[in-house]
Amino acid sequence: MKYLDEYRDESAVRAVLDEIHRVTTRPWVIMEVCGGQTHSIIRSGLDRLLPDAITLVHGPGCPVCVTPLELIDKAIAIAARPEVIFASYGDMLRVPGSGKDLFAVKSEGADVRVVYSPLDALTIARANPEKVVVFFGVGFETTAPANGMAVYQAHKQSIDNFAMLVSHVTVPPAMMAILSSPTNRVQGFLAAGHVNTVMGFAEYEPIAARFKVPIVVTGFEPLDIANGILMAVRQLEESRHEVENAYARSVRREGNAAAQAIIREVFEPCDRAWRGIGVIPMSGYRLREPYARYDAERRFAGVSAISAEESGVCISGLVLQGVKRPDECPAFGTLCTPQRPLGATMVSSEGACAAYYKYGRYMDDAGAPV
Amino acid sequence: MVKNVDNPLDFEGFTCPLPLRDYPQIVMGHGSGGRMSADLVRHLFVPLFDNAALNRLDDQAVLEMQLDGGRLAFTTDSFVVRPLFFPGGDIGKLAVHGTVNDLAVSGARPLYLSAGFILEEGLPMDDLCRVAASMAGAAHEAGVQIVTGDTKVVDRGHGDGVYINTSGVGVVPPGVDVAAQNARPGDVVIVSGTLGDHGVAVMSVREGLRFDAAVVSDTAPLHGLVAAMLAAGPDIHAMRDPTRGGLAASLNEIAAASGVGVLLDERAIPVRPPVRAACEMLGLDPLYVANEGKLVAFVPPGSADAVLDAMRAHPLGAEAAIIGQAVAAHPGIVAARTGIGGSRVVDMPLGVLLPRIC
Structure with a gap:
């Protein structure tokens, strides 16, 4: 398949791996930020082909993973209401809350639907004027433009039976939280190429400078990731700490201006809790005041009191x-x-x-x- | 498509017979057991499925069977699919092929099927006619008879139009012993063609997820292919038709039942480009996507070439490929050598396939 096979070619990946082996002289710890990258690494077995000196650690860039337990419980409480059609991306349905998951609520009679785009949720709202359609707005900067567009369109078209349970998070504050932690061992980052496609990478330059870490904007195919690792290792070996772009076929420094505009129009930064990590200052988005009536937590006032505690065993x-x-x-x-x-x-x-x-x-x- | 010129019925051009036309939709009465139920059977199912055992309309089919030292194979499967009609097939075809194939992968020659229908009140009569005609065509093509059946009607909103259960019996010839626990280290693993076509074809027309993929379901009866394979290599150890759960589920089942490991070469697994593209888009792995006209076989190395040649000479096996082998190491585990030369475990799928967020 064009644009994919080239990036999964064994000899091309092997050549980059050989170069990584050649330039690596010391142990380095590199974090791939995005869960999509983690999957590609494990699925292709790339981690097992790296020099022993290179340790890859898997970052917090999985929107499903970092959505706080308490928000899952709120989603479940909202979905269980008889007047609600609850729409979500598929993989949120299996995330356990304190007691059950959205699949269980669905089996108990709730109207829970998998959608592939937040605009589909808006279509459901138009078709069901007697119901309230609530979309679970999770994700990083990658899904924020589309989710923002759904709220924007609801506002423009005066679709009042639509709301969004917002749990948006952003990457740079999480990277800074990791780097500021006393237990941190990450020395370089592979940044999440899809996030950078939207946001560009200018905002990563101060992080690289302040914490003296190389940050390489990286794609998702094995060759992309191998290239990202090579560029990060080269920087580490040469004591450089710059933001470099290993995903130029998708990412420009300034990012996607139209997508950023819709994010700015609809959302504003706020403190946000990350599951398993805790509250990271200004690490999320919430709806701006003109759009606040689409905020599901406001619409269903009872749910804001819900709180939950994580398992003690889980790390x-x-x-x-x-x-x-x-x-x-x-x-x-x-x-x-x-x-x-x-x-x-x-x-x-x-x-x-x-x-x-x-x-x-x-x-x-x-x-x-x- | 029914190609047999001797066949008196035009299954594809079949139109709803009187007096069913008086009811453009299924109503509760069609499941009452009274005259309306009888009309449905006499005027719709009997003319289409037409065979001596069914036409007697007894409470059971009484069948003549010659086992000749062979063994009886018996299976059942229920079919729920949305939408009812999809590129390359429909629920009726699936209901015949699915049960025929479950018999076929034991090496059996399929003979007789039952058909149980659960109809939803309000189902257009034309849709039921199309589904039943499609079943009749598929049964005719597969050389099996639908000899007994049942119909129930549930309230509107309590079903997806029509659910079908088919059971089937067939005869395994003497000397043939194909079973999931028979795989042995050294066996060559062969698939009969490209993977994931059916699942992607159905997803491409599912409500809320329409995309333009030039993919049709691979639904097909496999017993002819199996017969050709067994003629070339009577010592085939194990076969499965990888439906729900895809190839990954079938291989894990065989690995667990036989206590062997399976080592795949990911690059040798045939997947059509549009199927790969759709799976990339949805974040799915073609190894986990459903097929309805494919099989995977574990063949002793001495017979592998002959079986592969026989498969490739059959229209349903033209794209057959060797994709790996059974190994003594890691019993019960399916592993794959990946496209870049790494390795990974191909685990049993957990639940429903969920497209990923990003």
């Missing part, structure tokens, strides 16, 4: 910060599996624990199944 917070690997968790694969997840990193197919469970079990360090 997903440490996994999301790159401090621990999924298989270092005592519950991994035993108490905690994709069927019965304790933490969100086991739930989403993009979560680091799920990726380890799905593709990495039974493999020895040489990459052979054991």
Whole structure:
């Protein structure tokens, strides 16, 4: 397939891997920020082809994983209301709240629907004027423009039976939180190419300078990721700390101006809790005042009182910060599996624990199944 | 398409017979067991499925069967699909092919099917006629008879138009022993063609997810292909038709039942470009997407070439490919060598396939 096969070509990837082996002289810890990258790495087995000196840690860039438990509980409470049609991206449905997940609420009679775009939720609202359609607005800067557009269109078309449960998060504050942590061991970043496609990468330059870490804007195919790692290792070996672009076929420094405009129009930055990590200042989006009537937490006032506590065993917070690997968790694969997840990193197919469970079990360090 | 010129019925051009035309839609009475139920059977199902055992309209079909030292194979499957009609097929075709194929992968020659219908009040009579005609065509093509059946009607809103259950019996010839627990280390793993076509074809027309993919369902009866394979290699160890759960589920089932490992070469697995593209777009893995006209076989190395040649000489196996082998290492685990030379585990799918957020 054009634009994909070239980036999955064994000899091309092998050539970059050879170069990584050649330039690496010391141990380095590099974090891939995005869950999509984690999946591609584990699915292709790329991590097992790197020099032993390179440690990849899996970042917090999985929207399903970082959505706080409390918000899942709010989603469940809203979805259970008889007047509500609850619309969501598919993989949010299996995320366990304190008691159950959205699939369970659906089986109890709630109208929960999988949509592929927030604009589909708007279409459902138009078709069901007697119901309130609530869309679960999760994601990073990648999904924010489309989610913002749905709210903007609802406003323009005066569709009043539409609301959004907003749990948007942004990447740069999370990177800074990780770098500021006393337990941090991340020395370089592969930034999430889809996020940079929207936002550009100018806002990463002060982070690279302040924390003296290389940041390489990286795509999602094995060759993209290998290239990103090579550029990060070269910087580390040469004591440079710049923002470089290894995903130029998609990302420009200034990003997508139209997408940024709709985000600015509809959303404003706010403090946001990350599942397993805690509250990171100014790390999320909420609806601006002119759009506040589409805020599901305001529309269903009772849900704002809901609060919840995480499992004590689960180390997903440490996994999301790159401090621990999924298989270092005592519950991994035993108490905690994709069927019965304790933490969100086991739930989403993009979560680091799920990726380890799905593709990495039974493999020895040489990459052979054991 | 019914190609047999001797066949007196034009299944595709079949129109609703009187007196059913008086009811443009299924009503509760069609499941009452009274005259309306009888009309549905006599005027719709009997003329289409037409065979001596069914036409007697007894409470059961009484069948003549010669086992000749062979063994009886018996299976059942229920069919729920939305939409009822999709590119390359419909629920009726699936209901015949699915049960025929479950029999076929044991090496059996399929003979007789039952058909149970759960109809939703309000189902257009024309849709039911199309589905039943499609079943009749598929059964005719597969050389099986639909000899007994049942119809129930549920209130509007309590079904997706029509659900179908088919059960089937067939005869496994003497000497043939194909079973999931028979795979052995060293066996060559062969698939009969491209993967994921059916699942992507259905998804491409599903409400809320229409996309323009030049993909049609691969639904097809596989017993002819299986017969050709067994003629070339009577010692085939195991076969499955990878429907729901895709190839990944079938391979995991065989690996677990036989206590062997499976090592795939990801690059050798045939997937059509539009199927790959659709899966990329939706964040799905073609190894987990449903098929309705494909099989995977574990063949002893000595027979593998002959079986592969026989498959490629059959229209339903033209794109057959060797995709890996059974190994003694990692019993019960399916692993794959990836496109870039890495390795990964191909796990049993968990639940429904969920497209990813981004």
